[in-house]
Amino acid sequence: xxxxxxxxxxxxxxxxxxxxxxxxxxxxxxxxxxxxxxxxxxxxxxxxxxxxxxxxxxxxxxxxxxxxxxxxxxxxxxxxxxxxxxxxxxxxxxxxxxxxxxxxxxxxxxxxxxxxxxxxxxxxxxxxxxxxxxxxxxxxxxxxxxxxxxxxxxxxxxxxxxxxxxxxxxxxxxxxxxxxxxxxxxxxxxxxxxxxxxxxxxxxxxxxxxxxxxxxxxxxxxxxxxxxxxxxxxxxxxxxxxxxxxxxxxxxxxxxxxxxxxxxxxxxxxxxxxxxxxxxxxxxxxxxxxxxxxxxxxxxxxxxxxxxxxxxxxxxxx
Numbered sequence: 001x002x003x004x005x006x007x008x009x010x011x012x013x014x015x016x017x018x019x020x021x022x023x024x025x026x027x028x029x030x031x032x033x034x035x036x037x038x039x040x041x042x043x044x045x046x047x048x049x050x051x052x053x054x055x056x057x058x059x060x061x062x063x064x065x066x067x068x069x070x071x072x073x074x075x076x077x078x079x080x081x082x083x084x085x086x087x088x089x090x091x092x093x094x095x096x097x098x099x100x101x102x103x104x105x106x107x108x109x110x111x112x113x114x115x116x117x118x119x120x121x122x123x124x125x126x127x128x129x130x131x132x133x134x135x136x137x138x139x140x141x142x143x144x145x146x147x148x149x150x151x152x153x154x155x156x157x158x159x160x161x162x163x164x165x166x167x168x169x170x171x172x173x174x175x176x177x178x179x180x181x182x183x184x185x186x187x188x189x190x191x192x193x194x195x196x197x198x199x200x201x202x203x204x205x206x207x208x209x210x211x212x213x214x215x216x217x218x219x220x221x222x223x224x225x226x227x228x229x230x231x232x233x234x235x236x237x238x239x240x241x242x243x244x245x246x247x248x249x250x251x252x253x254x255x256x257x258x259x260x261x262x263x264x265x266x267x268x269x270x271x272x273x274x275x276x277x278x279x280x281x282x283x284x285x286x287x288x289x290x291x292x293x294x295x296x297x298x299x300x301x302x303x304x305x306x307x308x309x310x311x312x313x314x315x316x317x318x
Contacts, residue, residue, distance in 0.1 A: 017058060022084045024051045025063065029081050033070040055080075082154075089156040089296065096299040106135035107301035112143050112158040114217070115244045120264035121288065121316075122162050125309050136301060144242055145216040150174065153293045159302045161291040162309065164218040177306075178289040179313035184219065185276045187260050189251035195275040202230045202279055211250045211258045212237040222285045223259055229282040248274070263288070263316060288313075 027037040028048065038045040056063050063077035073081060096107055113122050118140065126138055141158055143149040146166050152158045154173065165176045186205065188195055194208075206227070212235075213220050224234040235257075239250060244264070250256040251274065265274065290306060292298070 017055060021051050021055055022087060024048060025055060025077075025080060026084050026088075028052060028064065028071060029073050029077065032072065036070075085156050086296075093297040093299050096301065097297075103135070105133045107299065108137045108139060109160075109299075109301050109305050110139045110141070110158045111305075112141050112149055112152050112161040112163075114142060114144060114163050114213075115242050116219070116261050116264050117163050117288075118142070119244050120261065120267040121309075121312065124267045125162075125305070125312050128312065129305065129308050133304065136304070142242070144214060146218060147216070149291070153291065156293075156296075159292070159298070160306070163288065163291075164286040165289040165291065166218055166286055173294055174291060175294045176289050176291045178287045179309060180316045181284070181287045182262050182316060184222065184259050184261055184281060184285050185265065186257055186279050186281065187251065187265075187274045187276055188255075188257050189253065190273045190275060191253060192251070192255060192257075192275070194257075194277055198278060200277055200279040202227065202281070203232055205257060205277075205279065206232055206235050208235065209238040209254075209256050210235045211239040211241065211247045211256045213242050214240055217242075218286060219259060222283075223281070226281040226283055261288070266316070 024037065024041065027040050028034055031037045031040060034048045034052070035045050038048045041048070052063060059076070059080070061076040062074050063080055064071040065074055099107060111122070122140070129136060129138075141152065143152045143158075143161075149161045149163070153161060165178060194200065194205075212223065215221070215224075215237075220237075227234040238256070239246070241247070247256075247258040247260075251258060257277070260274070265276070290309060
């Protein structure tokens, strides 16, 4: 009985739903109003209402709750929108693959990464790829928290995320590949008196002024755990920001401390001679890797990027 019902719904979808209908569904959800969606798509509001009603009839469930101030997707609508995003993304990836077959040296990769990756490891990967394939373009976005990164992936705004691999969140949608293990270092500016010490205890750094990323980032979470593992309260961030430039500026002539990955210190091209402080952080940090969406069609250009990232990562394993 269940199989027959599923087959009936599938038959209705095949007969009645068109790509234009799916575009309409996405527009209504995006704008929260059939009237606004009609303006966006340059068609009449009655045509929008009719298309939504026909989709609801074909699926046998309400896709939107109608309210005085607009519309909102139902639980059925949210599921439909998830697969609409997947359908359009697959079409886009298919077009990219066809383009790649006609010209395998051009295309676009959309990358999500936090700033420590931008100035070090990721910059090295992009420079090498550009040397080999100068017609490939890269769009780099900066989702800061892990939740933002996962959302960018699920909503198909990025092809992949480069950065620290956090603990699994129980989702079976996310796939991760470890590229290299990498420690973090506590760093200071060249004039900081702490740089003249041969050895430091973590307890000596609790009262120092720190410049740190937001608390919901992987690096701040790790630093807090490291201090607690040593029986200490985490240091207070005097400045909270995601900008590597600001961290550098604060350390240049001041007493500020920060925490940087070794890849940034190795590949980064900065004139300021940052010093690594002789202090051990207990507990290994999460490895650096690439996060993608399972079941998503990867374009050949994305595969080129991943292959190059693996090659650059080998340098950090030596």
